[in-house]
Amino acid sequence: MSLEEKREKINNEVYDTEIGNYDKSLERKIERIIAVDRLKSEGGSGEVDRSAARSQIKRALTDIRVYIYFGILGFGSIPSFALSFFLPVLVKQLGYSDVQAQLMTVPPFIFATICMTIISWLSDKYKFRAWGIVAGDIMSIVGFAGIVATSALDKNLYNLRYFFTTLLACGVCTVLPCVLAIVLKLHLDHINKKRDLDLLSRHNVSLNDSELRNSKKIREMAMKLVEHEPKCDEVLCDYHPNWRYIT
Known part of the structure; x- marks a missing residue:
């Protein structure tokens, strides 16, 4: 009997939809099967399926x-690395010595942090990551324009130039986390939609064209299909067939 067949059998034992009984004592059986399956590939004597690994690399x-x-x-990281390398140079143009310039790079990074x-917290809480990127870009543009417009030879403009340098640091450091969050969300949405569609197909659920374009509706339908499945221990949730629905 395969691992999936064992899981399906125990799932049926744990929750009987006909009589509505739920036996928590049998949950440990599922967790044990998952743990044994994990140890076979990670710490057991089982050999790694190299053909599967090669196919995954090829697919990637x-x-x-990708x-x-x-x-x-890559393009989102360029401003961040450029700022890290050249911020001491920008600060040194304000008349500081080498040591002082290194010390004066600390406040811009503090304010940037x-x-x-x-902005990262607000963009995640209210789901407006794109506006977080826009805010960071505006600060970066204003800061860069201010640095270009103010002369490094005029001592009266040193404080203003330092302010624009700090504003530039705030903008550059703000953009990258929002970009990372958007990329990760796009990737996870794509993967989860494929899993949801696979789950619906295994339950013989048919969808029309409009429903196929509605990822939120697909997720709700998939979650409804697994709402009675037993919940495994948190340590093993990543190996649960429907771990993404476990709350």
């Missing part, structure tokens, strides 16, 4: 989304 290398995500993250934390 031929997936256009290169799109790589481009988004505070700004990044606040």
Whole structure:
């Protein structure tokens, strides 16, 4: 009997839909099967399926989304790394010595960290990550334009130039977390939709064209199908067939 067949059999034993009985004592059987299956590949004597690993690598290398995500993250990281390398140079232009310039790079990063934390928290709480990127870009553009517009030779403009440098740091550091969150969400939405559709197909649920375009509706239908499945221990949830629905 395969692992999936064992799980299905015990699932039916744990929850009997006809009489509505629920036996929690049998949940440990499912957890034990999952744990044994994990140990076979991670710490047991079972051999790794190298053909499956090669197919996964090939699928990753031929997936256009991988290169799109790589481009988004790559271009999104350039300003952050550029700021890390050249911020001491920008500060040193304000008349500081080498040691003082290194010390004066600390306040911009402190304010950038505070700004990044606040905007990242707000964008995650209210689900407006794109606006978080827009806010970061605006601060970056204003800060960069201010640095270009103010002369490094005029000592009267040093404080203003330092302010624009700090504003630039706030904008650059704010954008990257929001970009990472969007890329991760796009990837997880794609993966979860495929899993949801697979689950619906195994339950012989048919969808029309409008329903296929509604990811939220697909997720609700899939969650409803597994609402009576037993919940495994948190440590083993990642190996549960429907771990994404466990709350």
